Amino acid sequence: MTRTDVIVIGGGLHGCCTALHLARRGLRPIVLEKNTVGRHASGVNAGGVRQLMRHTAEIPLSMAAMAAWETLAETLGPELAANCGFVGGVGQIGIAQSAQEMDWCHERVAEMHALGYDFEEVIDQEELRRLVPSVADICRGGLVSRRDGHANPFRTTQSFRRRAEQLGARILERTRVIGLEQGDGGWTVTTDNGVFRADIVVNCGGAWAWQAGAMVGEGFPKSHFASTLMVTSRMPHFIDPVVIGIDRVLSFKQTEAGTVVIGGGILGDPDLDEETAETVADRMMESAETVYEFFPILRKATIVRTWAGLEALMPDIIPVIGPSRVARGLWHAFGFSGHGFQLGPIVGSVLADLILDGESPIPLDAFSPSRFTAEGKLKPQAH
């Protein structure tokens, strides 16, 4: 039996970041990771650091995250921060091909302005070409968020892990939680690698987070999905911003290595029990088509690898962040539904505030676990 003050379930980016911030505030977190750190969505996502075109409920959190990305060295120290490969300020651009997509861009910016946010701008074809000279003539313009960028997801997760360890957190890999019980002495967390006792448990279990909920009788959606990425062989540098589609299936960026990572939410075939996912050529075709049409320079590119990462999916496409609705001392942060990477540096800090101060300066009501019924369905009034 190992005794500590806080156990974090899940060694993804949010789990490691939570451990980092709790350790920074004097706790001795132990992270229990069933596989290896960053094995699933945290390590294999597209690496987009995107405020652009987010769900409006996420924007305050996303803006705080952006500031955290821009000051990573303060959190991680210069070396680990550099290791994240964060490239900010290159912008993310939603590309509009049709008049309807352009109309939507204007509507979106109007909605954002009404909410008091001004980081999204409509751009015309000329500005689009200035930012992305390689774009095809069929693209009319789009929506840009200029501070956005990208980072290396696996290296970022490792940096947060290392920093958490430097601050006194322990990260145990190949340690699978099989039981979670609350008693007089706090939480007992049983794993296949020993039993742990703690006053506080934080559930950052990603696609498997609902299992921890089920162990205490708290229902969450069990849905998950696998998002596919394709990567090309190295190419000469030709683009700085990250580009995404509006109505078309598209998302790509060129990495520091020169490879081009192409995504766009193409579904792989997830296997939750085997803890892996397959990629499916039939579906990748659509993403390849868009890239082919929008970026003639990529017509000669060669796909060398594909992969898909497993991720929890909430029916309202926004995460679960907040206290358990059935047990004291249990906190949740999961369900990022395929766009949690940009929130990586902030969620752990918000959780530390919630756990230790009882409040966070960032509005989190939309993410409350209480929006689900006991069976884990979204309550009707939540919509």
Add this chain to the structure above:
Amino acid sequence: MTGTERENCELAIIGGGPAGLAAATLAARLGVETVLFDEQPAPGGQVYRNIEANSRETGLLTPILGADYARGLDLVRAFRASGAGFEPMSAVWQVAANGKVGISRDERACLVRARRVILATGAMERPVPVPGWTLPGVIGVGAIQTLMKASGIIPDRPVVLAGSGPLLYLVAFQLAKAGAPLQAVVDTSGGSLASAARQALPILAGFAGDLLKGLSWIAALKARGIALYRGGYLSIEGVSRVEAVSFRSGGRRIRIATALLALHEGVIPNNQITTSLRCQHAWDRTQLAWRPETDAFGATTSPLVAVAGDGAGIAGARAAVHRGRLAALDAAFRLGRISRNERDDRARADRQALLREARFRSFLDRIYRPSEAMRRLDDETIVCRCEEVTAGELRQLIGEGFSDVNQLKSFSRCGMGQCQGRMCAGTIGRLLADETKADIADMGQYRLRIPVKPLPLAELAALGNADRNSGPVLEVADGDPSQRI
């Protein structure tokens, strides 16, 4: 019909070497609609590459390449007469668990759905990561033989052959016969063939011919005055290309200046497709390679897929024919052409022949077991030649706590390049096991996904026979673009 028009077939066979040819021939004769896909223009695989053309021309080549090579002609002729379909120049970039085979041919990609798949993808040369192995002018011994078979080309400059395995002396002998300027042969295997043969005599009854053949190659090289060395701790020198090779031999270091060095440490199963299918694999402690686990008919743990030939573990060309036939019998049974009893009856002769081959193979395995102690991985040695990751960089990461080959890959880019990890998969496992004092069998393999061969984006964008109703994106992401995942 071409590959881009074909939507379905009953049995797809990948690879036109001895296993694939024998499997296709027998399956077609048993009434199975069979198509063989191969990357080359003509059947034969690596071992019988270009056999039809080379035997028609009957110039110098067949006498040089020998009777074993000529034997492939019968296999190819039987295949041509069998009624099996043949799709040449077709690169296979995926075999999915549901039987969808991804083909690329004439710059067009398409999917062909097969009810059963036999992988006859053979072997590849074991990568030999010694200092300097990535310098221009360092090639594989197998590559030299490929050039001889495909184009009748022999090296025009003095060449040194170094390594171990039967192919080393065979190619040296063939080069010498063809009049190539052969500088030296450096044998890095532990003992001498003659003494190993003497020890193994009781189990080798019946293989005198093979043994004598091996010994005769060595004798012929000696007779021609070719320098033969035994050595280890190979090191390759050069700045922009190979300038010399040095090795330890009999307590001293020998250095041979050369502009062309061919390395060989035997062959290993080409298991990219079975790995991408997540078939169960086992670490072969004798052959020091991963091989897919199969039943007696070559069936893997992926329900629609079998492996025949060296891809299921190295056993050589003669055994590959029997393994191909066994996989074909099982396919014919599963596809309803023959009964289980008929399959088992017909399998008997091939099984017995395989047992016989296995005796000689275990002897070869023993004498040519790669001596890893004699090729240490110095920190400067490149492990991943695509991404230029050195053993030293990987050692440092392992020291920092990385304990998994896929973590190492994700962090260092080792295995992420154009070859998709073919050249470093074995080395990274060995390094991790050595550094963590663990068993290499527990280190696992790279996680591979399609495409198993690089696929041009333009071909994927115009993929033939793709399921247009496969639901590429989540429904929730439709409609409002800001509700994207």
